[in-house]
Amino acid sequence: MTVGTLLEVEDLTVWLATRNGPRKAVDGLSFRVDAGEVFGIAGESGSGKTMTAMALLGLLPHAARTGGRAVFEGRDLLAMRPRELRDVRGRSIAMVSQDPSTSLHPMLSIETQVTEHMRHHLGIGRSEARGRAVELLSTVRIPDPERALKAHPAQFSGGMRQRIAIAVALACEPRLLLADEPTTALDVTVQAGILRLLDRLRRERDLAVVVITHDLGVMSAVADRICVMYGGRTAEIGPRETVLTHPRHPYTRGLLDALPHPEGGAATLRPIPGSPPSLGGVPEGCPFHPRCAFAVDSCRAERPDPAPVGSGHRVACPPDPLGGTA
Amino acid sequence: MSSAKPKSGTPGTGRTSARPGGVLLRFLARRLAAALLLCVGITLVAFTLTQLVPGDPAAANLGQQAIGDPAAVAAFRAKYGLDQPLPVQYLTYIGNVFQGNLGMSQQSHRPVAEDLAEFVPATIELALFAIVLSLLVGVALGVVAAVNRDRWPDQVLRVVSLGGVSMPTFWVALVAFYLLSFKFDLLPGTGRLDPVMSPPPYTTGFYSVDAALAGQWDVMWSALGHLVLPSLVLAVYTVGMLMRFSRASVLEILGNDYVRAARAKGLPERVVIVRHVLRPAMVAIITVAGVAFGSLLSGAVLVEKIFSWPGVGQYAYRSAVNLDLPGIMGVSIVVAAVYILINLLVDLLYGVIDPRIRLT
Numbered sequence: 001m002t003v004g005t006l007l008e009v010e011d012l013t014v015w016l017a018t019r020n021g022p023r024k025a026v027d028g029l030s031f032r033v034d035a036g037e038v039f040g041i042a043g044e045s046g047s048g049k050t051m052t053a054m055a056l057l058g059l060l061p062h063a064a065r066t067g068g069r070a071v072f073e074g075r076d077l078l079a080m081r082p083r084e085l086r087d088v089r090g091r092s093i094a095m096v097s098q099d100p101s102t103s104l105h106p107m108l109s110i111e112t113q114v115t116e117h118m119r120h121h122l123g124i125g126r127s128e129a130r131g132r133a134v135e136l137l138s139t140v141r142i143p144d145p146e147r148a149l150k151a152h153p154a155q156f157s158g159g160m161r162q163r164i165a166i167a168v169a170l171a172c173e174p175r176l177l178l179a180d181e182p183t184t185a186l187d188v189t190v191q192a193g194i195l196r197l198l199d200r201l202r203r204e205r206d207l208a209v210v211v212i213t214h215d216l217g218v219m220s221a222v223a224d225r226i227c228v229m230y231g232g233r234t235a236e237i238g239p240r241e242t243v244l245t246h247p248r249h250p251y252t253r254g255l256l257d258a259l260p261h262p263e264g265g266a267a268t269l270r271p272i273p274g275s276p277p278s279l280g281g282v283p284e285g286c287p288f289h290p291r292c293a294f295a296v297d298s299c300r301a302e303r304p305d306p307a308p309v310g311s312g313h314r315v316a317c318p319p320d321p322l323g324g325t326a
Numbered sequence: 327m328s329s330a331k332p333k334s335g336t337p338g339t340g341r342t343s344a345r346p347g348g349v350l351l352r353f354l355a356r357r358l359a360a361a362l363l364l365c366v367g368i369t370l371v372a373f374t375l376t377q378l379v380p381g382d383p384a385a386a387n388l389g390q391q392a393i394g395d396p397a398a399v400a401a402f403r404a405k406y407g408l409d410q411p412l413p414v415q416y417l418t419y420i421g422n423v424f425q426g427n428l429g430m431s432q433q434s435h436r437p438v439a440e441d442l443a444e445f446v447p448a449t450i451e452l453a454l455f456a457i458v459l460s461l462l463v464g465v466a467l468g469v470v471a472a473v474n475r476d477r478w479p480d481q482v483l484r485v486v487s488l489g490g491v492s493m494p495t496f497w498v499a500l501v502a503f504y505l506l507s508f509k510f511d512l513l514p515g516t517g518r519l520d521p522v523m524s525p526p527p528y529t530t531g532f533y534s535v536d537a538a539l540a541g542q543w544d545v546m547w548s549a550l551g552h553l554v555l556p557s558l559v560l561a562v563y564t565v566g567m568l569m570r571f572s573r574a575s576v577l578e579i580l581g582n583d584y585v586r587a588a589r590a591k592g593l594p595e596r597v598v599i600v601r602h603v604l605r606p607a608m609v610a611i612i613t614v615a616g617v618a619f620g621s622l623l624s625g626a627v628l629v630e631k632i633f634s635w636p637g638v639g640q641y642a643y644r645s646a647v648n649l650d651l652p653g654i655m656g657v658s659i660v661v662a663a664v665y666i667l668i669n670l671l672v673d674l675l676y677g678v679i680d681p682r683i684r685l686t
Contacts, residue, residue: 057590090592097590102583107605107680116601117591152681168591 006208007033011068014051023280025051027232038209040223044276048232049212053178058085091121094169098181100161104153111149118171136167159190180212195221228252231277231287234306238313248315248322251288294321361666372658373416376651386649387432429652438656447531449637453622456557460564468572490566499559499632513555516634520548556633564618571614575607608679616672620665
């Protein structure tokens with residue numbers, strides 16, 4: 001496993017065009033992803049996690065603007081020309097999206113979908129691409145890969161489709177995989193299989209994975225380090241054990257309290273009051289302060305940046321109410 | 327990474343149940359049977375309608391003097407079977423149709439089948455030429471408009487397509503004829519061939535194809551040249567219509583996850599559009615194209631008149647004014663059969679485009 005930084009995101013900001021002018025969907029996000037690690041980005045819908053992935057791939061909607069830097073293997077993705085970025089997409093950075101029933105093309109054969117970008121990026125012929133596709137499908141444990149190549153997505157179950165989508169993503173042996181809610185659309189029993197697959201591929205192929213999810217259960221299963229986002233900003237970032245067992249941000253704490261525990265019944269679930277801010281509706285100061293039980297006056301006035309509180313652990317909460325506790 | 331142990335089996339198995347050939351044949355057989363029934367139904371409707379039309383074929387076809395002569399009228403009615411009860415007339419007709427006999431035209435005094443074999447291919451050749459032209463131009467421009475949504479190419483093309491569907495065909499025909507043929511002499515104007523040429527030996531009835539088959543290249547070029555102007559005129563409307571539908575259809579597909587996924591694979595935009603967007607968009611487009619082809623067949627009447635194109639439109643018009651019942655019936659059946667055939671073709675194309683239809 002190589003050690004080193006693969007992707008360094010600094011102060012990433014994404015403005016989306018709305019009817020009331022540009023609004024920040026991602027606001028000054030910074031993180032790094034090391035080669036061969038699984039980095040988790042957690043947050044509710046609307047927290048900016050998917051927009052982060054789209055910004056890295058240059059697939060934001062029209063009229064969106066980005067700021068900051070995202071240096072991948074020494075080159076800034078945000079400053080690349082469309083053509084250069086196309087050579088990175090699918091080849092060095094691949095994507096697996098949420099719902100394989102909509103992300104795989106319903107009318108194209110599995111063979112076309114697994115091989116088309118291989119042939120384009122690697123310049124290999126049909127039969128070679130086909131051979132590699134068979135290998136890939138068996139890597140992701142699709143039974144009878146030869147026959148699967150001739151089939152179409154509708155002929156597979158949801159879990160199988162996600163395996164195929166992962167095979168598509170891995171076709172050009174990327175260094176980084178962006179997995180946006182890779183298990184959300186799947187049954188719980190199938191989820192575990194997909195997560196194990198991602199973990200195995202990471203180890204076997206020295207692949208870095210960015211897992212984007214709202215599900216802290218998924219996070220605890222796969223991520224090495226976690227970034228918790230709220231309102232387009234980093235709330236807390238750090239190693240998995242630290243963030244999940246000793247959270248220092250009230251929002252992370254709230255998310256964890258809202259998870260069911262095997263020991264407790266439904267009574268122990270504690271929802272976070274209120275709802276996450278909409279695009280353009282992020283309040284002044286700390287974006288979480290209206291829903292935070294610990295908010296003090298300074299939270300309403302100053303927008304906190306993540307500050308180090310331990311080794312590799314940064315929290316954007318200056319009052320630090322959970323400092324000694326948790 | 328602690329909880330993940332890679333001893334996973336394979337949860338769920340692929341539901342592969344592909345026997346496309348058999349399914350497709352059954353589908354085809356079912357559609358053909360339905361089409362045949364539909365044809366019979368159409369003869370009934372056409373027959374009933376012609377009976378309801380006020381007017382007496384004898385009066386329309388016999389001369390002034392003969393009308394006054396009851397014996398001549400009776401002889402006319404007996405000759406064409408008009409003295410029989412209606413159900414008998416209908417059954418006789420159907421029986422003959424199944425033997426390929428569509429009756430005698432009271433106006434050309436030739437078998438209707440012979441007339442139609444001459445006039446129908448002329449119209450279909452024109453309509454096919456026009457629909458291919460419309461599909462090529464209309465779909466291409468629709469894609470350009472969709473990809474450049476709300477930017478200047480889209481705005482310009484919106485005006486073009488609106489113009490296309492709004493201009494009356496007869497007016498376009500007259501203007502095009504005046505400018506392109508009469509004034510600047512760029513294209514041959516009327517008829518199917520240069521006046522000095524004789525038609526190629528009959529095989530399909532399409533002059534361009536028949537000439538090519540017979541190796542008469544000058545005749546083929548002349549036939550193709552004569553097709554350009556009337557098919558351009560016919561295509562003005564269908565281009566506008568197909569452009570609008572293509573644009574809407576492509577825009578709808580562009581919003582799909584799988585298009586984003588295709589872009590995330592780093593494919594060139596051209597490949598994304600043609601392979602990932604246009605293919606699903608074609609499902610809606612060919613539906614409209616099928617309807618458009620029907621409208622070309624019927625819209626051809628005016629264009630055939632203006633360009634002296636000896637097609638089924640002219641024949642239908644003459645049969646109608648002369649109350650030539652066998653002629654009218656013949657045209658109805660053939661046009662209906664063409665419609666049904668086009669629908670069948672569109673259904674089959676759905677299966678070609680979308681494997682999910684083939685496989686379920």
